[in-house]
Amino acid sequence: MRRQSLILVLIALLAGWSAAPAPARADIVINVDQGASQPLPIAVSAFSGSPVGGQISQVITANLERSGLFRPVDPAAFPERSFDVNLQPHFDLWKAVSAQALLTGQVVSEQDGRLRVDFRLWDVYAGEQLLGLQFTSTPDNWRRIAHKISDAVYEKLTGEKGYFDTRVVFVAESGTKLKPVRRLKIMDQDGANPSYLTDGSYLVFTPRFSPTRQEITFMALRPTGASIYLFNLETGRQEVLGHFPGMVFAPRFSPDGRKVAFSAEKAGNTDIYVMDLGNHATERLTTDPAIDTSPSFAPDGGQIVFNSDRGGSPQLYVMSSDGASAHRISFGSGRYMTPVWSPDGKFIAFTKQEGALFHIGVMRPDGSGERLLTTSYLDEGPSWAPNSRVVMFSRQTRGAGTGLWMVDISGQVTRPAPYPMSASDPAWSPLLN
Amino acid sequence: MVFSIRRGLELTLLFAAAASLAACASHPKLAGPGPTGPSERPERGFAPPPPPGPVTEGEETGPVRPGSARDFVINAGDLVYFDFDSYSLRDDARPVLDAQAQWLGRYHEVRVRIEGNCDERGTREYNFALGARRANAVREYLVAHGVSASRIDTISYGKERPIDPGDSDEALARNRNGHSVILEGAR
Numbered sequence: 001m002r003r004q005s006l007i008l009v010l011i012a013l014l015a016g017w018s019a020a021p022a023p024a025r026a027d028i029v030i031n032v033d034q035g036a037s038q039p040l041p042i043a044v045s046a047f048s049g050s051p052v053g054g055q056i057s058q059v060i061t062a063n064l065e066r067s068g069l070f071r072p073v074d075p076a077a078f079p080e081r082s083f084d085v086n087l088q089p090h091f092d093l094w095k096a097v098s099a100q101a102l103l104t105g106q107v108v109s110e111q112d113g114r115l116r117v118d119f120r121l122w123d124v125y126a127g128e129q130l131l132g133l134q135f136t137s138t139p140d141n142w143r144r145i146a147h148k149i150s151d152a153v154y155e156k157l158t159g160e161k162g163y164f165d166t167r168v169v170f171v172a173e174s175g176t177k178l179k180p181v182r183r184l185k186i187m188d189q190d191g192a193n194p195s196y197l198t199d200g201s202y203l204v205f206t207p208r209f210s211p212t213r214q215e216i217t218f219m220a221l222r223p224t225g226a227s228i229y230l231f232n233l234e235t236g237r238q239e240v241l242g243h244f245p246g247m248v249f250a251p252r253f254s255p256d257g258r259k260v261a262f263s264a265e266k267a268g269n270t271d272i273y274v275m276d277l278g279n280h281a282t283e284r285l286t287t288d289p290a291i292d293t294s295p296s297f298a299p300d301g302g303q304i305v306f307n308s309d310r311g312g313s314p315q316l317y318v319m320s321s322d323g324a325s326a327h328r329i330s331f332g333s334g335r336y337m338t339p340v341w342s343p344d345g346k347f348i349a350f351t352k353q354e355g356a357l358f359h360i361g362v363m364r365p366d367g368s369g370e371r372l373l374t375t376s377y378l379d380e381g382p383s384w385a386p387n388s389r390v391v392m393f394s395r396q397t398r399g400a401g402t403g404l405w406m407v408d409i410s411g412q413v414t415r416p417a418p419y420p421m422s423a424s425d426p427a428w429s430p431l432l433n
Numbered sequence: 434m435v436f437s438i439r440r441g442l443e444l445t446l447l448f449a450a451a452a453s454l455a456a457c458a459s460h461p462k463l464a465g466p467g468p469t470g471p472s473e474r475p476e477r478g479f480a481p482p483p484p485p486g487p488v489t490e491g492e493e494t495g496p497v498r499p500g501s502a503r504d505f506v507i508n509a510g511d512l513v514y515f516d517f518d519s520y521s522l523r524d525d526a527r528p529v530l531d532a533q534a535q536w537l538g539r540y541h542e543v544r545v546r547i548e549g550n551c552d553e554r555g556t557r558e559y560n561f562a563l564g565a566r567r568a569n570a571v572r573e574y575l576v577a578h579g580v581s582a583s584r585i586d587t588i589s590y591g592k593e594r595p596i597d598p599g600d601s602d603e604a605l606a607r608n609r610n611g612h613s614v615i616l617e618g619a620r
Contacts, residue, residue: 177595177598178594178595180594205557205593206557206558221593223546226561247562247564247565247589249558249562265562265565267569268565268568268570268572268587269566270562270565270566291562291563291566293561294556294558294559313518314559335555337555337556337558338559351556353554353555353556378553378554380556381556396553
């Protein structure tokens with residue numbers, strides 16, 4: 001085991017997640033302090049050459065630790081501290097502190113003022129370099145460099161894309177239950193650089209990122225009615241999508257970013273529509289008298305999973321993206337809502353309500369393999385990290401506020417997302433370019 | 434009238450006295466520990482006054498003017514309640530809606546908005562749809578009982594505007610409602 005390649009260990013761990021049978025009910029109760037079964041010990045040394053090197057290392061360490069797949073070695077135990085990035089570490093010393101992987105790096109200020117960061121990822125037990133890369137950017141962009149290094153390390157050691165160079169848009173909550181204030185807010189996935197996008201003069205809900213542009217869509221609610229918006233994050237331009245006589249809500253982009261699917265209500269009946277963002281042509285996809293809402297496109301754009309109570313209670317259905325051949329996929333006990341197709345297409349995350357409890361769960365698109373990942377008074381609104389390994393959601397704690405939480409798809413690592421205040425409706429961005 | 438104003442003043446003074454007593458009682462705790470010199474410690478009797486307590490919004494009182502929004506709320510009723518995940522009008526809703534229809538029949542210039550509300554035990558989006566059903570159920574009943582459809586707007590607040598902040602079964606039941614709100618035309 002000790003001699004085994006650490007890459008194989010992590011890949012086996014990831015494979016085990018996918019193949020894991022549905023856990024028994026008792027296992028669904030999550031221990032927040034319990035990490036993945038075998039997180040990989042990794043030592044992230046302070047990058048040399050500049051004070052910002054230590055900050056970069058801290059950001060990387062926090063990212064890897066938060067994933068639940070890594071257990072950072074306590075820096076106080078490090079046997080070596082200052083590295084020339086081009087020299088081999090003393091692997092025997094690092095074995096002695098049980099580090100299986102070691103990350104070293106250095107920061108150089110280029111003559112043009114830009115920051116160049118080199119790093120090396122070492123397999124301590126094999127005694128060899130796994131990866132060496134360098135990134136260059138402006139000094140104020142050091143956090144993004146740290147996120148890109150985190151992604152490179154994650155990908156090398158797991159075989160899967162990382163998700164650290166991403167942002168999260170969500171609804172920051174303030175006021176009281178009787179007089180709520182809701183503002184759109186955006187932050188880096190690790191909680192850095194938080195910034196408000198709306199002023200709180202109207203209620204906002206359910207933001208979603210465009211898969212292709214720095215753009216979001218969201219629902220706004222005023223006493224005069226509901227509307228759905230496009231909001232370009234680069235230009236700040238906002239656009240109301242169409243005018244509807246009744247309620248309009250639950251907007252989501254198609255995978256090519258060219259359409260928005262949403263729900264609109266007429267005379268009490270809610271159906272799913274899709275609007276072409278080029279010419280604003282709107283097509284109605286469902287026509288039955290039941291509630292049809294919370295649409296989510298498959299990543300190939302060919303199908304839509306949605307929430308309907310046409311069978312008597314809210315359940316999940318899949319239809320082709322022109323509205324044809326809708327069929328039910330959820331058959332467990334309880335009520336199923338807010339389905340969200342994973343970016344890799346393999347899973348549908350959902351909210352399940354059963355008895356007095358709510359869960360975030362996943363199932364395959366054919367409805368098989370249902371697993372519940374979380375349990376609480378009120379969990380809802382899952383959103384996938386771009387690598388389909390982690391889901392962020394809202395958790396309302398009884399008698400307390402609502403906050404952002406995250407869970408990996410094994411259900412082993414449930415923890416608060418790095419935003420300490422009241423918030424709901426998180427939406428994870430794609431990887432930044 | 435004079436009597437009641439005097440009575441009010443007396444109550445106010447009593448309340449102020451009680452508040453200042455409370456401030457004295459809590460003063461030693463407020464000072465707290467720490468390396469503060471004697472000059473920084475507030476002297477007894479010179480403690481800052483307590484922050485002002487909350488006051489409710491000004492609610493209209495006195496005789497009910499016929500045709501006013503208050504008349505509607507008191508004498509017709511502005512709320513009907515629903516069972517969990519249901520938009521069927523309950524038996525106890527019908528007399529309220531009958532009274533609303535009668536009242537609106539008397540005051541033709543009044544326009545109303547029906548707000549559909551849900552308890553928090555559901556997802557945000559499903560509840561927007563459910564609240565819309567509830568608002569529409571109220572609207573259809575009023576229209577069927579003679580109120581012109583053009584006088585009635587609807588909106589769904591889903592679970593976003595509870596009237597009771599609690600999470601007891603009773604609070605949740607209150608939050609599953611159709612709320613008729615006068616938009617304009619009241620006297």
